[in-house]
């Protein structure tokens with residue numbers, strides 16, 4: 421059982437938290453207002469393994485912290501989290517331009533690397549950004565598990581991240597060091613463009629191995 425704090429109980433936060441609570445983990449939504457109806461609904465979906473608290477309190481009790489906020493508030497959310505020393509920080513953000521036309525950051529850096537700079541004492545893994553929240557609730561495609569790519573610089577943190585992805589039903593794939601977030605964030609843009617360009621949200625990437 422892993423104690424997980426999820427900063428943000430929106431589409432992504434609630435989908436991940438519900439899946440992990442079902443898988444036996446202890447989930448605390450780290451939110452600005454624990455009484456907000458959306459937060460209460462996410463807690464209810466998680467049953468007795470889910471709770472909500474203010475950001476610093478929820479994060480203090482967790483081994484794994486998930487960043488599931490919009491990109492434009494990511495730095496502020498990390499600052500609200502308090503002490504992240506040695507904690508595993510799973511970065512799900514995509515640095516989307518406000519009109520979703522593309523990425524606001526890329527090529528020579530990435531949101532994942534910027535998150536690591538804002539949280540230097542945490543062990544950052546980029547994960548859960550390359551697919552829609554609907555797939556986080558159900559990554560099964562006719563018996564095939566959708567791939568979940570992740571990257572990071574800490575082997576132990578990546579192992580935990582991969583296991584947490586597998587617990588949701590994903591096929592976890594280690595893409596390499598955190599610098600590879602520069603490729604995973606544009607891959608998310610491909611998913612978004614295709615989902616909103618006619619394919620719909622029931623699409624997911626699969627890595628084939630021979």
Ligand SMILES: NC(=O)c1ccc[n+]([C@@H]2O[C@H](COP(=O)([O-])OP(=O)(O)OC[C@H]3O[C@@H](n4cnc5c(N)ncnc54)[C@H](OP(=O)(O)O)[C@@H]3O)[C@@H](O)[C@H]2O)c1
Nearest residue numbers: 428429430431432488489490491493497513514549552553
């Ligand atoms: N939607 C997807 O399918 C998807 C898939 C992969 C990755 N992502 C990425 O995941 C992130 C979250 O997306 P989402 O769709 O879950 O967004 P969302 O539904 O809008 O939820 C955002 C959450 O962030 C919280 N938040 C906003 N400002 C905050 C702050 N200053 N401090 C702490 N929490 C704050 C909100 O809480 P309040 O109620 O307090 O405002 C809300 O719970 C984004 O970076 C997105 O690009 C999204």
